[in-house]
Amino acid sequence: MRALKLSFFLFILAGSILTGNTVHGQATADSVRSAGDTVKKKTPFQPDPKKAGLYSALLPGSGQVYNRQYWKVPVVYAGLGAAAYFINFNYRNYNRYRTAYIATIDTDPNTISTEIYSSADLKQLQDQYKQWLDMTVLITSLGYMLQVMDAVVFAHLKNFDISPDISVRFKPMAMPNGGGGFGLAFQF
Numbered sequence: 001m002r003a004l005k006l007s008f009f010l011f012i013l014a015g016s017i018l019t020g021n022t023v024h025g026q027a028t029a030d031s032v033r034s035a036g037d038t039v040k041k042k043t044p045f046q047p048d049p050k051k052a053g054l055y056s057a058l059l060p061g062s063g064q065v066y067n068r069q070y071w072k073v074p075v076v077y078a079g080l081g082a083a084a085y086f087i088n089f090n091y092r093n094y095n096r097y098r099t100a101y102i103a104t105i106d107t108d109p110n111t112i113s114t115e116i117y118s119s120a121d122l123k124q125l126q127d128q129y130k131q132w133l134d135m136t137v138l139i140t141s142l143g144y145m146l147q148v149m150d151a152v153v154f155a156h157l158k159n160f161d162i163s164p165d166i167s168v169r170f171k172p173m174a175m176p177n178g179g180g181g182f183g184l185a186f187q188f
Helices: 001-021 047-057 061-064 072-105 119-157
Strands: 169-174 182-187
Touching: 047 061, 047 119, 061 072, 061 119, 072 119
Parallel strands: none
Antiparallel strands: 169 182
16 A cells, blocks of 8 residues: 555656646645635636647638637738639630630631730640649649648647747656656756
């Protein structure tokens, strides 16, 4: 029984050293409360990275709202608006020059092209707008993935400690896994 109590104490001691809590006798400072104590310790908001990524993937910008970074939502939608404009612009011009090119190389005498360009120029314009359309879709896809990754990364780093103290501290540590022993814990 005494060995069980000792191993339990060593387990609590090791856990408190690893998490940075202090142990006072049999109870930690957080577990000692009086009957009339109604003060609740407010924990900072820690978003779940999986939820932030899922929300942002389903509706662009909602992961940023979940992370409480409201100022990023207009940036995301301005990017989506610009992408939609350029996709539409390049798609309409691609179809316009494609139709005109097909009309110029068509052997049907009833088909008349209203464009002033030659068939070689129309082919070049068609290919150019097709290339720009493909690049716009690719950049839009990358922007979409970037806003999802932004939501996930900022959910992970929401409460990251950015204190100027980056020293290394060495602390002794009791090993709780049965056989006993001691170790050294590094705290950066």
